[in-house]
Structure formats: C-alpha cells, structure tokens
Amino acid sequence: MAWERSIRLPPAVQPQRDVPRLGPVASAAVVDIDMAPGAPQLGRMCNRYQPGERQRIQDHFNARLLREYNAGPPTVHPKEPGWVVRIKDGETVLEQMTWGFPMVLRGKQGQPLKPKPVNNARFDKLGAFWKRWASQPDHRCLIPTSRYAEAVGPAGKMTETWLSLKNEPLFAWAGLWRSSEEWGDCYTGVMTENAPELADIHDRSPVILLPDQWQAWLTTPLEDLYRFDTPFPADAMEVEATSDLWARPKMKGKAA
Template sequence: MRLADGEMVLEQMTWGFPVVLRGKQGQPLKPKPVNNARFDKLGAFWKRWAVQPGNRCLIPTSRYAEAVGTPGKMTETWLSLKEEPLFAWAGLWRSSDEWGDCYTGVMTDNAPELAHIHDRSPVVLLPEQWQTWLTASLDDLYQFDRPFPADAMQIKATSDLWARPKMKGNEQ
C-alpha cells in the first residue's frame, strides 16, 4: 500500500529491489534482489528512497515467518500480534527497469526476548502509525527504529521445514 495523489492504493509488486553491484573491473553485474532494508542504513544506502515519502509503502500482513534451527533442518516459526489481526511492515518501493514496481521491507533489531528466533525483525507499524510512515520526514521515521515488544507478539513454532524454493532467472 502506498500513497498516490494523496490516496491510499493497494498494488501488487515484486519483492526485492534490483541492486546492480560492480565486479572487480567496475563492470555491472546481474541485478541482485535485496528483500530487506536495514533501518540503520536508511540514512546511507537506502537514503535516496527513504528520504522521499513517495517511495515509502506499507506491506500489509497478519503474520510473518522466520527460519529457526540449524541449516538444513530449519523449521518455520510464525509471529503475529496478539491484539491486532492486521498490521503493516514498513517498506520502501520504486519502479525498476528490471522488474517493474518492486518493494523491500525495513528491518530493525528484534526484542531481546526473541533473539533466539532472529536478531532482526520487520518494522511493525500499527494502523495509527501508517500515515506517519508514509508522510513524515526521514528524521521523524527514527521513532520506528525499535523492537516491537515481545509480550505483544504471538509466537507459533512449527515442525514444518523451512523449504527454500528453487529460484530461477534474476531471483536468488
């Protein structure tokens, strides 16, 4: 979801910004999708998008999954909010020549009590915070660079294996 001409619009986009890295001789390499933007890099690597409110979006969701365990045997652990059936993950979006409209989710440190699941988590925004994320100055966004309280989260560990699907084309 993003603002277009002052109205909230819901659009399907490709997950991952195509970032073109350079090889040893300075040549452009095949674009690599970057699915998550670290909050502590919004003022640096991600600044050209984060500073522009028109390049911010909300990723609506009711839960998200993390892979937990040892590589090759990781299982899915689902996290949701106890008091909110729907929330938004703070995001950035842009149009790209490579993949059309695409987005990346903004990550912050996880609550210490949830560090055994993952050291980072999505920047969780409640409905009353959505307008601020979409319109405020970059400096004002730093209020969201904090772990969401662990006691407000519902955690559902499963025995389902975290299966990474085989990727093709420009995905990885």
C-alpha cells in the same frame, strides 16, 4: 495496546549512494544491505511472509485497488509479487509490486550478473544507503502482513517459525518502494532490532506500525521516523514454531 516506543536518534548522514550496482570488491555497500557478494538472499533474514486475503487488506487499510491484479502467492518470497499500500495523488491505494530491490552485482571481469532481490533494509541505514528513497515520503509504503517467518535451527535443518500480532489479523510492515528497469515497481521491508525475548529467533524484525502510525510513516520527514526504530514488544507477538523445513517450494508454472 498500552506501550510506547523509545526514541532513537538518527545516525550521522553519510554520502548518498546511487542505485545499487556493486563491483566485486564493494564490501562497504555489501554490509549496508546485509548481503554477501554473489550470495542468494535466502534463509537468514525475513525472506517469506503472508499478506492475507486481498479484500481483507483493502478493507483494513481503506485503500482503493489501483487496478485489477492476479491474486498473487499466499506466501511471498523475494522477487515475487506482493501487496503494497501507499499514497498516490493524495489517495491511499493498494497495488502489487515485486518484493526486493534489484541489486546488480558484477563478476570478476566486470560483467553484470543476474540481479539479486534485496528485500530487507536496515533502519540504521535509512540515512545512508537507503536515503535516496527513505527521505522521500512518496517512496515509502506499508506492506500488509498477516504473519512472517524466520529460519530457526542449525544449517541444513532449519525450520519455519511464524510470527504475528496477537488478536490482530493484519499489520503494516514499514517499507520503501521504487521503480526499476529490471522488475518494474518493487519494494523492500524495513528492519529494526528484535525484542530481547525473541533474539533466539532472530536479532532483527520487521518495523511493525500500528494504524495511528501509518500516516506518519507515509508523510513525515525522515528525521521524524526514528521513533519507530525500536523493538516491537514481545508480549504483543504470537510465535508459532513448526517442524516444516526451511526450503522454498519449487515453482510448478507461471501464474496466469
């Protein structure tokens, strides 16, 4: 693919925050994670994607399956299991984690509320809110993706629009992961600005990494990653607008 990413300089490093736990007036941190206090993570950012079939993922990334897992959902929503590729003990491995870092909000009386999944991380916040994980290569990962969806249209009538790479069955979405008390190992996808031609769909998109960029994302220092903070070319994307309403399907039971 004949194109180059422009280099964006890193933002000024801000004081590092601890594990996300917000009070009712923590507005600055709320802005960092694109989430209004107490609001569910639905609808406006990339909140569903399809990873593809496990064996194809394993072959594409040349990764060893860490252990046996259930198949997982064909379309992944926040707080559901999805596939993650990372380096463990010098080896590329494939495993399942929960999509979304648990964000613990607090009520008016200071009581902890049910955690919300923060499934997207802004690239321009990797040196601030997300620095605790982004600065450590061991806490970076690749999220195998065949396509992802955005909600398009007026409120209440939003429909699914799916985006994928032309002539590519899979791609790597740059991610971060950590262990949590609430959900065990979990991950979040890193977002950057969208190509101007696709801004009517959303102003941001996943950070899409080509195979020759995987190693850099998983191993190099944080300051070397800002070359990836740039829109992926619109002419390399396949856009499929649908009439399917943007509504999360109801779960009919627990996975075996």
